[in-house]
Every structure is written in C-alpha cells, then in structure tokens.
Amino acid sequence: MKALVALILLIQLPIHKAVPAAPPGPLGCDDPESEEAAEVAVSYINAHSHHGYKFALNRIENIRVIPQGLNSDIIFLELDLLETTCHILSPTPLENCTVRSFAEHAVEGDCDVKLLRVDRKFAVLASKCHSHADSSEDILQVCPDCPLLASLNNTEVLTTVTAALNAHNSKTADAYLSLLEIGRAKIQYHPAHIVYAEFAVAATNCSAEEAKDNVEACQLLPDDQSNFGFCTATMVTTQDKSQDLRADCQLYGHQPGVTYSQPGQDTSGLVPSVVQGFTNHNLRLSHNNPFASESSSSEFPTAVLSAKSVAKRAVAEVAQHDKVPRPVGFLPPPPPPCPGKVRHFKI
Known part of the structure; x- marks a missing residue:
C-alpha cells in the first residue's frame, strides 16, 4: 500500500523537460x-x-x-x-x-x-x-x-637616394651597401625645398674600398650570411641653390631565415609596379x-x-x-x- 501511494505521488510531480x-x-x-x-x-x-x-x-x-x-x-x-x-x-x-x-x-x-x-x-x-x-x-x-607622398620613382627622390647611399659608402670602412628598394618618399616645397626618402639596403661581399675599383663585382651576401638594413635621407635645397644632404643608415645584422625577394627590379631597386609612379x-x-x-x-x-x-x-x-x-x-x-x-x- 505504501508503495502504491509513493508511485501516485511520483506521477503527480511536475515533469521538467530539459531545454537544450x-x-x-x-x-x-x-x-x-x-x-x-x-x-x-x-x-x-x-x-x-x-x-x-x-x-x-x-x-x-x-x-x-x-x-x-x-x-x-x-x-x-x-x-x-x-x-x-x-x-x-x-x-x-x-x-x-x-x-x-x-x-x-x-x-x-x-x-x-x-x-x-x-x-x-x-x-x-x-x-x-x-x-x-x-x-x-x-x-x-x-x-x-604637410608634405605629401611622392612617387617612388620621382627623379628628385632617386637622386637623393643615390647621393645618400654614395655618401654613406664613401665614409665607411665596412661592407659596401647596395640598394634593395625605396620604401617611401616625400617632397616639401615651402619654405625650403626638402626631399625626404626611406630605403632598404643590404651588405655586399665587398668592402666600401673594394667597391671603388669594381662595384659591378659586388654581390649581395648569400642567405646564410645576409645583412639587411634601413636608411633615411634628407636633401635640403635653399633659395641660393646650396644643398645640405643628411644620410643615416643602420644594418640589422644577420637574421636567420629572413630573405628578400627581388623579382625583376630595375637599377633603382624598384619592382615593376612601383616604376609606374606609385x-x-x-x-x-x-x-x-x-x-x-x-x-x-x-x-x-x-x-x-x-x-x-x-x-x-x-x-x-x-x-x-x-x-x-x-x-x-x-x-x-x-x-x-x-x-x-x-x-x-x-x-
């Protein structure tokens, strides 16, 4: 009898369905x-x-x-x-x-x-x-x-980068640096004419002194010895046409596994799409x-x-x-x- 009562009470309990x-x-x-x-x-x-x-x-x-x-x-x-x-x-x-x-x-x-x-x-x-x-x-x-971005193949930009790299290589006894690519550039026209450029470089297998005799023989270091770097250059031209060039380059040292792709670049280190004036x-x-x-x-x-x-x-x-x-x-x-x-x- 007790079992029957218990069963009835159990049936009467509210049933709660689990809601997923x-x-x-x-x-x-x-x-x-x-x-x-x-x-x-x-x-x-x-x-x-x-x-x-x-x-x-x-x-x-x-x-x-x-x-x-x-x-x-x-x-x-x-x-x-x-x-x-x-x-x-x-x-x-x-x-x-x-x-x-x-x-x-x-x-x-x-x-x-x-x-x-x-x-x-x-x-x-x-x-x-x-x-x-x-x-x-x-x-x-x-x-x-504010000066605006200039085309990476702008003549003034290329001139400034070349002059800055030559100036650096002429004053160092370390490895001769070669241009990889120009990263960005700006030109300011007033109150003075200022060309500013940033560019990536890499050490070659020549010293700066050796490059003076035969720069065409200088090659980038192989991947297991590569040494990349970065330079900034500023060329200020005053109203009397005098120029003041400032260049600063820094090498990063060899970075294992870091390589640089050079597909079809021109002599200024620019990839084809950049040469079009981007x-x-x-x-x-x-x-x-x-x-x-x-x-x-x-x-x-x-x-x-x-x-x-x-x-x-x-x-x-x-x-x-x-x-x-x-x-x-x-x-x-x-x-x-x-x-x-x-x-x-x-x-």
Whole structure:
C-alpha cells in the first residue's frame, strides 16, 4: 500500500523537460577570439609580405565563422590595417613599431583572410590584400603645410637616394651597401625645398674600398650570411641653390631565415609596379589569393568542406534549433557588433 501511494505521488510531480542550450552565437568583431584570430592574421601578413613596411591592426571590419565539425571552424576576417615605421626586414617586433600618423600621409591596408581554427589554434589558409595612401585632399584639410607622398620613382627622390647611399659608402670602412628598394618618399616645397626618402639596403661581399675599383663585382651576401638594413635621407635645397644632404643608415645584422625577394627590379631597386609612379608598395604584390574572400565562388581546399555545403548544414542546424521549445520570454541574442573599435584612427 505504501508503495502504491509513493508511485501516485511520483506521477503527480511536475515533469521538467530539459531545454537544450542555444547554439553559441556568432562572434563579434571585438570578442577575444576575434582579436586572437586577427593577431594571427596580421602576423601572417607581415611575415609573408615581400616589400614595404609592416602593418598593424586598426580595426576588425567583419568576421564570419563557418563550423567544419567537432572543434573545427573556418573563419573569414575582413581587416583594416595601417602602415608602421618598421620595414618588413626590420627585426623590431610589431608591438614596438610606431603606426604612422595621419599627417605623415598614412597608408591603409584592406585584407581578407581565411583561417582554420582547430581546438582553438589558428592557421592561415589564404590572404588577399591591397593597400593605398590616403587622398592628398584629406591630408591637406587637416595639415595644409604637410608634405605629401611622392612617387617612388620621382627623379628628385632617386637622386637623393643615390647621393645618400654614395655618401654613406664613401665614409665607411665596412661592407659596401647596395640598394634593395625605396620604401617611401616625400617632397616639401615651402619654405625650403626638402626631399625626404626611406630605403632598404643590404651588405655586399665587398668592402666600401673594394667597391671603388669594381662595384659591378659586388654581390649581395648569400642567405646564410645576409645583412639587411634601413636608411633615411634628407636633401635640403635653399633659395641660393646650396644643398645640405643628411644620410643615416643602420644594418640589422644577420637574421636567420629572413630573405628578400627581388623579382625583376630595375637599377633603382624598384619592382615593376612601383616604376609606374606609385607612392607606396601595394600589399597586393604579396597577398592576392582569391580563396581568402568568403565571396569567392570557388570551393575550399579538399582538406575542408566546401563553403556551399557548410552553409547548407549551418542553416539546417539553425532551423533544427528553432524547433526546440524555448523558456517563456526567451529572446535570441542580438547580432554581434561589427565593425569593431578603431585602434588608431579612421581614414
């Protein structure tokens, strides 16, 4: 009898169905996971750039996560970057590199990056970028007297770089330095005429003295001995046509594994696209993989599922979750905030 009563009481107890937890929402542009992915992406971009300067993250424009299976996702990032003062050959860590100010005629990079995340570890699969200097009109509105970027093959710029390198080599007993590329240049016209240039160099197998006799025989050091560096040059021409040249060069020392790509350069150390009169090295030269963009109609590499099949599965999963009973008053999470915060300035 006691057992029967207990059974009746048990049947009368309210039954609470377990409501499955809602699936994790999409990442916001300022979420820690998004910033971690962006850090990996920016490191990859700088490590695989062949010319110009290192770039720093300015803002995460968008992020899209596509599940691939257990503990695995494909992540698409849209990033806004800004040029720093560190050349790609510089050993200075990115966190110690100064982002160029807006008034210095800032250069912006726009990048699409595709990453694979497995067990919270990121690997970049593809990158696609382009970079451009801000418009002259925008700079002059803020700073009417600021000098603007000049074409890297400008005659005055080439003359200044050649004179600065000759001046350095004539005063040193160390290795003869050879020009690799001009990084950026500016020309100021008032109140004095000033040409300012930055350029990358490398030590050769000749001393500066040996180069005087036969400079054509001087070759860059092999990769296992390479020694890259960076120079700045300023040529001031006064109203009476007198000139004052200032040059400063610094060698970084040998950096194992650091190499420099020299595809089809002209005698001034400029890659073909720069010779056409551009004011900055374009990231597109180093990053132009169509797989980096989610809008690409191509399928993912065979190692992962195609974007179309993954999207269909994601839609099906969301539809299935929508059929799950929700607690009274349940509201779906708001869409994640994108784009993210601006870290430096917007151009």
